[in-house]
Amino acid sequence: MSAPATGGPLDAFLRVEGLARSFNGVPAVRDVSFTVGAGEIHALCGHNGAGKSTVVKMLSGQLAPDGGRVVVEGAVVEPNSRRAAQRMGVALVDQELSVVPALTVLENMLLGDVTAPFVNRRRAAAARCRRILDDMGLAHIDPDQPLAALGIGERQLVEIAKALSQDARLVILDEPTATLSDAETEHVFAAIRRVAGMGCSVIFVSHRLSEVLELCASVTVLRDGRSVATIPTEDLTVDELIVRMLGSAPHRLSGTRGPDRGDGRAMRIEHLHVPGRLVDFTLTATAGRVHALAGQLGSGASDALRALAGLQPQATGTVELNDRRVPLRHPARAARAGIAFVSNDRKSEGLFLGMSVERNLLATRLPGLARAGVVRPRRERRAALSLAQRSGLPEYRLDAEVLALSGGNQQKVFVGRCLGRDDVHVLLLDEPTRGVDVGGRAEIHRLLREAADRGLVVIFASTELDELLELGDVIITMRDGQVVGRYEGEVDGALLMRDMTHEADGT
Amino acid sequence: MSTDNGRGTATAPPVQGAGPHPSPSSAGRRPTAFAAGLAVLLLVLVALAVTAPRFATVDNVRAILASTAFVGITAIGATLVMIAGSVVSLATAQTATVVAMLFLATQHLGLGTATLVAVAAGVAVTALQGAVVGYWNANPIVLTIAAGFAIGGGATWFSGGTPVYPRTSAFEVLNSTPLGLPLSVYVLLVTAAVAQWVLSRTTAGRQLYLIGENRPAATAAGLPVGRVTVLAWAFFGACVAMTGIFLASFNTSATVTLGGTLTLDAIAAVLVGGTAIAGGHGSALRTLGGALLISAISDVLLLRGFSTGVQILAKGVLVLAVVITVHVRTTRSRR
Structure with a gap:
């Protein structure tokens, strides 16, 4: 077990000791220990897959640990639901907001209150909520206003206020600022500091390392499911923190693998703009190379791909493919121009789950296999077989429902659907290996490399350093909807990480 | 099976058919389980039928076929709409009524012209709803409730609330019975064959299934969601129009209530078919x-x-049984 964090047991509100949890035999959290003092703002940092969200889920009662224990105010607790955790004074403010826009601020604050009596005494409740809002510096918010009238940052604040109104003494904030503007972030921070000043402990989970250093007193670094250190932030710089998170930082092995073919085939993107999400994105992506957009949630990387696929109704800008204009805002027209898009949500926006592998592989190429709109089953079968072979899918699974496949094979079906078509010139992939096992991941990477070798423009977005470094010939780092840097050849993982997580100084 | 026993279980066959089915299905493959359920249902039905007087006579079989035709033609069209994920149209009866009125009112222009006008009207009105659903993602139930009122209002306005009578009876030929079966039965069979072929053998048919299975995915994949949806609704409109034409010919006049319970009867047929x-x-x-x-x-x-009353009750129980069976089947496979 790693050394327990500093801090006397008496003033510690929460003590986590040797927490562990596996999924289907694969450990997600191996050994995590840290201590959060009363009124302390404590950060949890780690790269993707380090185990942050699993720890958060265990603390908030959504997952039971396999090993270790959680001690709240000296007593071992085993919450088995979010309600149970709430009763112990631990509240979670989620990445996805769980407030109801149609209800008023007050109604939202009373929602799911485990301490509420069966018959609500509305006036008393209203007075209490008013007091909490005032304490948080939200005197300008009217509790009778519908939540929909508030900005996204204020909604976040209402959610924190809701946690406080339910007597939370530890609030866990999971990526609270990912989608906020700077001004909104400042507001949220001010409120968090006040909350901490009132004696409530805060666990802050964020990819934005500069914010972590600004806000938190100390940070526990997670790596590969272990807590590797708990460090006071006053001794820490962003670069040091990144080194701690990455361990021995991965370096680029070789130079550019996919050379510029020089035949002029390229996708030229100029001033692509999505209100509130993406600012002035410009990129010339040449055929034959793999372009990686590196950015965390809210960085705009995903939005850029969606806009190119025609799925952002408010996108503006100029996109040309091989010197022909590609229409924005229309997915069917983007597809006709030769753009294939692999969404990060393959279940709801990708595959036709209740249908066979064959039908899924052929879904987007039916007109090409038909004569005058009439399908030719034998030709379809041949096409499906050759696609299955190319994508590394077992042939005997062609008639199986996609639903029955593993995540890796499902993703192969999704990617395979876009391959082997003469009318596809651009492959866009959002998190191409999300929820895919190691073996499947390598095969999908091979597919993307092959597609580029065949002369396609390949652009993918990812949050995973390993994937970015392994696959990207050109890496574009993004943050807050803007491009931060562009790298080719040798590049340091820590440098990418810095771009993705840290506000550039002075600019 | 004695007569008393048969009488006692008269409304029960669907329940018996579907009741035992869910438990073995967890072990077996889904199609097998479904087939088993259907088989039990049919057995009970056959038992009931054989013991019923005059059931297995040529005249009775003709009667069954003839009574299937009107609803059946519309139901075939509604199948395409349901497969495409547009759920159901609740404006069916009203559309059939308006078509019937147009058909009778234009009889003096000749049967061909009258048929053409009627079918064109049915296709236009229905395809328009399909366009709103397909291109603008409107909720089909809300939309067709509204369209139903509008079309029904149009019918009342058009007829002045009184029955529409034709000036000539050119339509009589549609009531003919070649080889002893009403013409509508042949139309039903041809419509079913064409629809089945379109669904299984054309690009548009394949895309219809994909769109119905996962519309956001179809949109993101760049499939022609709007166009295919409109095609399905247009086909449905043509089917409703044919039903309207046969209803008009059969009744030789058209009132605003001519469509009757066509809307829900067609939906019931589609659902009992397991769509x-x-x-x-x-x-x-x-x-x-x-x-x-x-x-x-x-x-x-x-x-x-x-x-x-008992007949309608039995129909309700049957629809319920099949819908529950289909639901159990799909949710089990999703787990």
């Missing part, structure tokens, strides 16, 4: 089977002297 109400699964031939089954059960009950 998924959420889209993505189903077939025209199965709808044909569903329509025939409903007619046959009504016929058996009629021959056994049950009232209309």
Whole structure:
């Protein structure tokens, strides 16, 4: 077990000791220990897959640990639901907001209150909520206003206020600022500091390392499911923190693998703009190379791909493919121009789950296999077989429902659907290996490399350093909807990480 | 099976058919389980039918086929709409009524012209709704409730609330019975065959299933969601128009209530055929089977002297049983 964090047991509100949890035999959290003092703002940092969200889920009662224990105010607790955790004074403010826009601020604050009596005494409740809002510096918010009238940052604040109104003494904030503007972030921070000043402990989970250093007193670094250190932030710089998170930082092995073919085939993107999400994105992506957009949630990387696929109704800008204009805002027209898009949500926006592998592989190429709109089953079968072979899918699974496949094979079906078509010139992939096992991941990477070798423009977005470094010939780092840097050849993982997580100084 | 026993279980066959089915299905493959359920249902029906007086006569089979035709033709069209994920149209009866009125009012222009006008009207009105659903993602139930009122209002306005009579009776030829079967039965069979072929053998048919299975995915994949949806609705409109034309010819006049319970009868036939109400699964031939089954059960009950109320009740129980069976099937496979 790693050394327990500093801090006397008496003033510690929460003590986590040797927490562990596996999924289907694969450990997600191996050994995590840290201590959060009363009124302390404590950060949890780690790269993707380090185990942050699993720890958060265990603390908030959504997952039971396999090993270790959680001690709240000296007593071992085993919450088995979010309600149970709430009763112990631990509240979670989620990445996805769980407030109801149609209800008023007050109604939202009373929602799911485990301490509420069966018959609500509305006036008393209203007075209490008013007091909490005032304490948080939200005197300008009217509790009778519908939540929909508030900005996204204020909604976040209402959610924190809701946690406080339910007597939370530890609030866990999971990526609270990912989608906020700077001004909104400042507001949220001010409120968090006040909350901490009132004696409530805060666990802050964020990819934005500069914010972590600004806000938190100390940070526990997670790596590969272990807590590797708990460090006071006053001794820490962003670069040091990144080194701690990455361990021995991965370096680029070789130079550019996919050379510029020089035949002029390229996708030229100029001033692509999505209100509130993406600012002035410009990129010339040449055929034959793999372009990686590196950015965390809210960085705009995903939005850029969606806009190119025609799925952002408010996108503006100029996109040309091989010197022909590609229409924005229309997915069917983007597809006709030769753009294939692999969404990060393959279940709801990708595959036709209740249908066979064959039908899924052929879904987007039916007109090409038909004569005058009439399908030719034998030709379809041949096409499906050759696609299955190319994508590394077992042939005997062609008639199986996609639903029955593993995540890796499902993703192969999704990617395979876009391959082997003469009318596809651009492959866009959002998190191409999300929820895919190691073996499947390598095969999908091979597919993307092959597609580029065949002369396609390949652009993918990812949050995973390993994937970015392994696959990207050109890496574009993004943050807050803007491009931060562009790298080719040798590049340091820590440098990418810095771009993705840290506000550039002075600019 | 004694007569008493048969009478006692008259409304029960669907329940018996579906009841035992869910438990073995957890072990077996889904199609097998479904087939087993259907087989039990059919066995009970056959037992009931054989013991019923005059069931297995040529005249009775003709009667069953004839009573299937009107609803069946519309149901075949509704199958395409349901497979495409557009759920159902609740404006069906009103559309059929308006078409029937137009058909009778234009008889003096000749049968060909009158038919053309009627079908064009049915296709136009229905395809327009399909466009709103397909291109603008409107909720089909809300939309067709509104369209139903508008079309029904149009019918009342058009007819002035009185029956529409034709000036000539050129339509009489549609009531002919070649080879002893009404012309509508042939139209039903041809419609079913065409629909089945379109669904299974054309690009648009394949895309219909994909769109119904997962519309956001179809959109993101760049499939022609709007165009294919409109095609499905247009086909449905043509089917409703044909039903309207036959209704008009059969009744020789058209009132605003001519469509009657066509809307829900057609939906019932599609559902009994096992088409998924959420889209993505189903077939025209199965709808044909569903329509025939409903007619046959009504016929058996009629021959056994049950009232209309019992017939409708039996239809309700049958639809419920099939819908539950299909639901259990799909949710089990999703787990």
